[in-house]
Amino acid sequence: MRRVAIVxxxxxxxxxxxxETGKELSFEATKMALDSCGLTLKDIDMxxxxxxxxxxxxxxxxxxxxxxxxxxxxxxxxxxFVGGGTGVFAPIHGFFxxxxxxxxxxxxxxxxxxxxxxxHPQGAxxxxxxxTLEQPLNPTLIWIFALEMNRYMNTYGLTKKDIAGVSVKNKxxxxxxxxxxxxxxxxxxxxxxxxxxxxxxxxxxxxxxxxGAAAVILCSEEKAKKxxxxxxxxxxxxxxxxxxxxxxxxxxxxxxVEKAARQAYEMAGIKEPxxxxxxxxxxxxxxxxxxxxxxxxxxxxxxxxxxxxADGVTERTGNLPTCPSGGALGVGNPIAATGLMxxxxxxxxxxGEAGKRQVPGNPRVGLAQAWGDLMQVGTVVVMKx
Amino acid sequence: MVLEKFELKGTGxxxxxxxxxxxxxxxxxxxxxxxxxxxQAVGRYLDGLKEGKLIGKKCGGCNRIMIPxxxxxxxxxxxxxxxxxxxxxxxxxxxSICHVNWDASRLPQGALPHxxxxxxxxxxxxGMGILHVLGEADPKxxxxxxxxxxxxxxxxxxxxxxxxxxxxxxxx
Amino acid sequence: xxxxxxxxxxxxxxxxxxxxxxxxxxIFEAARMAYKDAGISHKEVESFVxxxxxxxxxxxxxxxxxxDQLGAVLKPMQTVPGDFIQGxxxxxxxxxxxxxxxxxxxxxxxxxxxxxPNEVAAFAFDPVYNRPLGFNPHFVAGLEMNRYLNDTGAxxxxxxxVVVKNRKNALKNPLAAYGAELKISDIEGSEEISWPLxxxxxxxxxxxxxxxxxxxxxxxxSLSKRPVWINGLGWASDTPGLETREWGRAVxxxxxxxxxxxxxSIKDPAKEIDVVEVDDEYxxxxxxxxxxxxICEKGTAGKLILEGKIAPNTSGxxxxxxxxxxxxxxxxxxxxxxxxxxxxGERQLKKADAGLAQSWRGVPTTTGAVIILGNS
Numbered sequence: 044m045r046r047v048a049i050v051x052x053x054x055x056x057x058x059x060x061x062x063e064t065g066k067e068l069s070f071e072a073t074k075m076a077l078d079s080c081g082l083t084l085k086d087i088d089m090x091x092x093x094x095x096x097x098x099x100x101x102x103x104x105x106x107x108x109x110x111x112x113x114x115x116x117x118x119x120x121x122x123x124f125v126g127g128g129t130g131v132f133a134p135i136h137g138f139f140x141x142x143x144x145x146x147x148x149x150x151x152x153x154x155x156x157x158x159x160x161x162x163h164p165q166g167a168x169x170x171x172x173x174x175t176l177e178q179p180l181n182p183t184l185i186w187i188f189a190l191e192m193n194r195y196m197n198t199y200g201l202t203k204k205d206i207a208g209v210s211v212k213n214k215x216x217x218x219x220x221x222x223x224x225x226x227x228x229x230x231x232x233x234x235x236x237x238x239x240x241x242x243x244x245x246x247x248x249x250x251x252x253x254x255g256a257a258a259v260i261l262c263s264e265e266k267a268k269k270x271x272x273x274x275x276x277x278x279x280x281x282x283x284x285x286x287x288x289x290x291x292x293x294x295x296x297x298x299x300v301e302k303a304a305r306q307a308y309e310m311a312g313i314k315e316p317x318x319x320x321x322x323x324x325x326x327x328x329x330x331x332x333x334x335x336x337x338x339x340x341x342x343x344x345x346x347x348x349x350x351x352x353a354d355g356v357t358e359r360t361g362n363l364p365t366c367p368s369g370g371a372l373g374v375g376n377p378i379a380a381t382g383l384m385x386x387x388x389x390x391x392x393x394x395g396e397a398g399k400r401q402v403p404g405n406p407r408v409g410l411a412q413a414w415g416d417l418m419q420v421g422t423v424v425v426m427k428x
Numbered sequence: 429m430v431l432e433k434f435e436l437k438g439t440g441x442x443x444x445x446x447x448x449x450x451x452x453x454x455x456x457x458x459x460x461x462x463x464x465x466x467x468q469a470v471g472r473y474l475d476g477l478k479e480g481k482l483i484g485k486k487c488g489g490c491n492r493i494m495i496p497x498x499x500x501x502x503x504x505x506x507x508x509x510x511x512x513x514x515x516x517x518x519x520x521x522x523x524s525i526c527h528v529n530w531d532a533s534r535l536p537q538g539a540l541p542h543x544x545x546x547x548x549x550x551x552x553x554x555g556m557g558i559l560h561v562l563g564e565a566d567p568k569x570x571x572x573x574x575x576x577x578x579x580x581x582x583x584x585x586x587x588x589x590x591x592x593x594x595x596x597x598x599x600x
Numbered sequence: 601x602x603x604x605x606x607x608x609x610x611x612x613x614x615x616x617x618x619x620x621x622x623x624x625x626x627i628f629e630a631a632r633m634a635y636k637d638a639g640i641s642h643k644e645v646e647s648f649v650x651x652x653x654x655x656x657x658x659x660x661x662x663x664x665x666x667x668d669q670l671g672a673v674l675k676p677m678q679t680v681p682g683d684f685i686q687g688x689x690x691x692x693x694x695x696x697x698x699x700x701x702x703x704x705x706x707x708x709x710x711x712x713x714x715x716x717p718n719e720v721a722a723f724a725f726d727p728v729y730n731r732p733l734g735f736n737p738h739f740v741a742g743l744e745m746n747r748y749l750n751d752t753g754a755x756x757x758x759x760x761x762v763v764v765k766n767r768k769n770a771l772k773n774p775l776a777a778y779g780a781e782l783k784i785s786d787i788e789g790s791e792e793i794s795w796p797l798x799x800x801x802x803x804x805x806x807x808x809x810x811x812x813x814x815x816x817x818x819x820x821x822s823l824s825k826r827p828v829w830i831n832g833l834g835w836a837s838d839t840p841g842l843e844t845r846e847w848g849r850a851v852x853x854x855x856x857x858x859x860x861x862x863x864x865s866i867k868d869p870a871k872e873i874d875v876v877e878v879d880d881e882y883x884x885x886x887x888x889x890x891x892x893x894x895i896c897e898k899g900t901a902g903k904l905i906l907e908g909k910i911a912p913n914t915s916g917x918x919x920x921x922x923x924x925x926x927x928x929x930x931x932x933x934x935x936x937x938x939x940x941x942x943x944x945g946e947r948q949l950k951k952a953d954a955g956l957a958q959s960w961r962g963v964p965t966t967t968g969a970v971i972i973l974g975n976s
Contacts, residue, residue: 056438189524467622
């Protein structure tokens with residue numbers, strides 16, 4: 044198989060409401076990715092774009108509308124979509140463009156402009172539920188997270204206090220990320236005392252709605268070696284979807300994430316992920332989700348992620364730093380762009396270029412993961428320097 | 429590359445700037461309307477609800493009794509078999525106490541919180557749950573594993589919809 | 601490069617309405633046919649692609665509802681919000697990478713469930729520049745048709761001949777919803793939608809689902825008696841802006857064809873390709889696309905069709921079968937597949953060893969794809 048490297052990256056600030064249009068945000072990320080590795084659009088063979096629901100931007104077929112902003116004019120261009128898992132899936136889609144030999148260079152762009160959905164992007168989530176059997180109950184997105192978090196806590200005997208530390212860690216880590224929307228020094232008590240939205244979910248357990256874009260450039264080995272002396276390789280990819288009948292499965296464990304992780308680990312030759320993965324960006328749209336995903340990623344045993352958090356293992360200085368970027372909770376959560384932000388963080392960490400966020404020990408193996416749909420999709424990329 | 433060396437783009441606006449019109453917006457309120465073909469399985473399920481019954485379907489391959497019913501088993505990938513009338517009781521798989529509306533606005537002060545729950549229906553296979561809401565329940569007393577029973581609208585009110593069940597109430 | 605083949609296909613009938621089936625039940629029907637045709641069970645399919653857009657599905661995240669009806673629970677499954685041939689391209693690349701051997705691709709339409717179709721279509725326009733005009737979305741096709749006729753000298757009568765031909769072809773296609781025996785005067789007498797475009801120039805929509813199974817050479821040879829090989833693929837997007845496009849040309853189709861021909865080593869498409877299925881969502885599009893694909897010289901397609909000298913779209917095209925949203929390219933590909941396998945019944949062409957299917961994503965896009973299939 045042809046090896047595929049990441050050679051450049053671009054990202055905008057993540058903000059609650061951007062003045063820029065979705066196209067402009069895409070352009071800014073794309074342009075920065077080109078500049079970061081000294082390429083121009085002429086060097087890009089193909090483009091793939093990841094963006095989550097059309098309902099956020101308020102444009103039907105928004106992949107088409109965003110295409111020129113993503114540098115796709117008169118190029119082979121496709122959009123990929125696996126709900127909230129899209130940001131980590133987009134580079135997987137790009138990976139196949141290069142690994143197949145169809146392209147030597149592929150631009151991967153992710154965009155989300157959630158603020159266009161008025162008055163609140165939560166409104167767009169009502170229509171993610173089954174139109175006949177669930178929407179008549181007027182569900183909100185927070186319901187399913189609250190239902191899953193409750194089941195998770197109940198299964199493993201965890202408390203809200205055991206989980207709140209994720210928000211504290213990630214929002215603190217985000218103080219060092221130049222894109223960050225809500226970096227903050229807060230305490231576990233702040234999280235527990237914040238407004239209860241849908242018990243057991245409090246305001247500070249949730250990532251914000253955001254606008255933003257990110258981009259990475261993927262290359263074949265031959266091209267990559269001409270562009271940079273520090274390529275980061277995509278060594279493993281995995282993605283998986285569970286049944287749409289979400290209420291009929293065990294909510295305490297994301298088995299679809301495990302399946303995706305196993306696929307990626309097998310490809311990357313990783314046998315003992317908890318020992319071999321040196322830095323991880325699990326998806327953290329809600330505080331408990333980081334822990335839930337660490338378990339699905341086999342970075343610890345079921346029900347033990349909270350203990351790792353409490354022991355400081357997942358701090359930047361710990362043995363297995365998670366979300367050193369600040370994650371969705373701290374940097375912000377423009378859905379698809381968040382996943383790609385996580386890819387970019389691992390790219391920088393493995394190159395030793397993460398600045399104040401750099402984890403010690405010259406990590407050589409890392410992973411990024413995203414999650415999406417109705418408690419359903421896992422997407423995983425393993426990267427090596 | 430180090431992010432800090434780039435001047436990152438993206439201009440954050442305050443909500444006020446949109447509200448007071450100092451930044452212009454182009455409003456759009458699309459009328460996107462749909463009417464869903466319920467098909468055979470869900471159609472029959474809705475007929476059952478109108479009659480005050482919960483109806484599932486059994487797969488002859490894996491022997492699962494499934495709710496909501498489906499014409500094909502998604503695991504065995506073959507036609508399902510018999511229709512099965514299920515109980516209108518079940519147990520709470522998980523629940524939440526929700527203080528916000530579907531559009532993220534907060535419920536009025538003093539309003540009863542919404543009580544969404546996944547309810548595993550008696551007579552269906554282990555773990556087969558549906559999304560619904562709880563009622564006649566003190567939020568403090570709701571427990572995972574608690575037995576509940578459907579509270580139906582009257583026959584005249586029932587329309588063949590999931591809301592023909594008003595809510596599930598604790599069985600004491 | 602490895603060789604990759606289509607080893608199985610299933611298609612439901614295209615129908616104006618399908619009230620007795622949910623979208624899940626409809627897709628299951630097509631998937632079951634495709635897996636049976638390929639001689640496999642769903643368990644042997646390693647990965648799945650659905651081609652769909654949220655607002656035509658009526659879900660904010662349509663991807664959620666893709667796995668069950670394909671047998672894809674706990675499998676690598678993705679949505680390509682694009683045309684079916686783009687989905688095939690994705691499957692092709694996955695197999696070509698060496699990571700997968702067998703991938704299924706699906707697309708469908710439940711158009712009859714959309715009660716405000718023009719609102720949905722108009723929601724694809726630029727929200728600031730174009731949408732506030734509040735025009736019927738077909739106006740874009742009117743603009744394009746006018747410019748195409750002006751630039752090439754093609755006539756509205758030639759466009760009407762496309763409609764007559766395709767709807768007649770559809771009479772011989774058991775999957776088609778809109779077969780009819782019409783005269784050119786019937787088309788020219790139909791009401792104007794957005795001059796020069798008339799009602800009969802616009803394909804009616806239909807419900808339906810198509811599934812295909814794609815496999816690498818080893819799997820194809822061991823499983824299938826009649827693998828049909830994917831010899832070329834191309835896809836491209838021109839500008840999304842209404843203000844910046846070349847209205848007379850289908851640049852996306854030219855670029856996609858160039859890419860596919862290069863890959864398939866095709867020098868003279870008119871001679872080397874036996875079966876041609878092109879997008880005909882609007883009558884003039886068939887002419888514009890045939891020229892963009894170099895099946896004939898620019899400005900000659902209409903004349904050649906009127907005189908019966910070329911006869912693409914034996915299936916009946918979207919005009920005759922019904923437009924299936926993102927599955928329209930699937931219906932075109934399906935016909936090429938049937939012709940190459942010798943399974944096209946009354947429509948069977950004598951020589952059918954190499955074929956081309958082409959798609960366009962409709963107004964207001966400038967995105968299209970091309971696939972070249974061969975018996976060798």
